[in-house]
Amino acid sequence: MQNKLKKVIKIENLNFGYDKNLVLENIDLDVFESDFLGIIGPNGSGKTTLIKLMLGILSPTSGKISILDENPKKAQEKISYVPQFGQMEKSFPIKAKSVVEMGLCGKKSFLPWTKKEDIVKIEKAMKHVDILDLAEKPFGELSGGQQQRCLIARAIVSEPKILLLDEPTASVDSSVEEDIFKLLKKLNNEITIILISHDIGFISSYVNRIACVNKNLVCHNVDDMKIDNIMKDSYSNEVSIIHHKCGL
Ligand SMILES: Nc1ncnc2c1ncn2[C@@H]1O[C@H](COP(=O)(O)OP(=O)(O)OP(=O)(O)O)[C@@H](O)[C@H]1O
Numbered sequence: 003m004q005n006k007l008k009k010v011i012k013i014e015n016l017n018f019g020y021d022k023n024l025v026l027e028n029i030d031l032d033v034f035e036s037d038f039l040g041i042i043g044p045n046g047s048g049k050t051t052l053i054k055l056m057l058g059i060l061s062p063t064s065g066k067i068s069i070l071d072e073n074p075k076k077a078q079e080k081i082s083y084v085p086q087f088g089q090m091e092k093s094f095p096i097k098a099k100s101v102v103e104m105g106l107c108g109k110k111s112f113l114p115w116t117k118k119e120d121i122v123k124i125e126k127a128m129k130h131v132d133i134l135d136l137a138e139k140p141f142g143e144l145s146g147g148q149q150q151r152c153l154i155a156r157a158i159v160s161e162p163k164i165l166l167l168d169e170p171t172a173s174v175d176s177s178v179e180e181d182i183f184k185l186l187k188k189l190n191n192e193i194t195i196i197l198i199s200h201d202i203g204f205i206s207s208y209v210n211r212i213a214c215v216n217k218n219l220v221c222h223n224v225d226d227m228k229i230d231n232i233m234k235d236s237y238s239n240e241v242s243i244i245h246h247k248c249g250l
Pocket residue numbers: 020025043044045046047048049050051052
């Protein structure tokens with residue numbers, strides 16, 4: 003079925019090292035339009051590096067990445083990023099709606115006021131993640147989950163085709179985590195989503211594919227994993243166990 007879908011990311015024989023030691027080696031990956039791809043792997047295994055290569059922040063040592071048939075640097079307007087939680091100053095004295103507006107930075111005119119069409123986009127993005135009523139509140143006064151929704155709104159306000167998230171639920175509790183994943187699942191109807199997580203048991207209920215990164219990359223369809231390996235335990239959530247050879 004995936005063969006009929008549009009390929010939005012193509013990575014071929016990619017190698018990358020910050021110095022002469024490779025952090026990522028022989029990576030091949032196709033991502034399709036409707037994918038909700040989870041990336042897992044131990045600390046320091048190269049997950050964030052892989053995302054930075056997709057964003058065009060880093061360039062491959064060798065091999066090729068194309069985003070919507072373009073070089074990642076040229077495709078930057080079509081791909082958006084929610085960085086690891088905590089990287090933004092949480093007490094920053096700025097309203098929630100202004101945080102969302104920051105997502106239009108590259109596209110904004112230099113007018114000192116916000117254009118009407120941009121206001122419409124900001125309100126649409128905030129409505130999409132269900133925080134429109136918090137628009138005038140200072141960002142620092144929002145709860146962790148509301149702040150994360152606000153950062154997702156900032157990432158989608160420019161209407162990207164692909165959304166990358168680096169551990170979006172690392173510092174929120176499990177009920178907020180579930181809310182955010184439900185929100186991402188809804189967004190996935192319109193946007194390709196790639197998300198780094200440490201919580202494989204949790205993400206396998208939401209994503210359709212999981213890429214295990216540990217210098218190399220091995221990709222699994224969640225459905226295939228379920229046929230082989232899911233056990234239901236006495237908890238309400240499904241627990242999945244993956245048996246494969248990539249050592250994670
Ligand atoms: N700017 C940098 N310069 C040199 N080495 C780096 C740089 N950024 C990351 N590294 C190294 O590259 C390797 C991969 O780092 P990366 O941040 O991609 O890992 P990660 O899988 O995202 O880890 P984590 O789960 O802890 O976020 C690590 O060994 C790290 O120390």
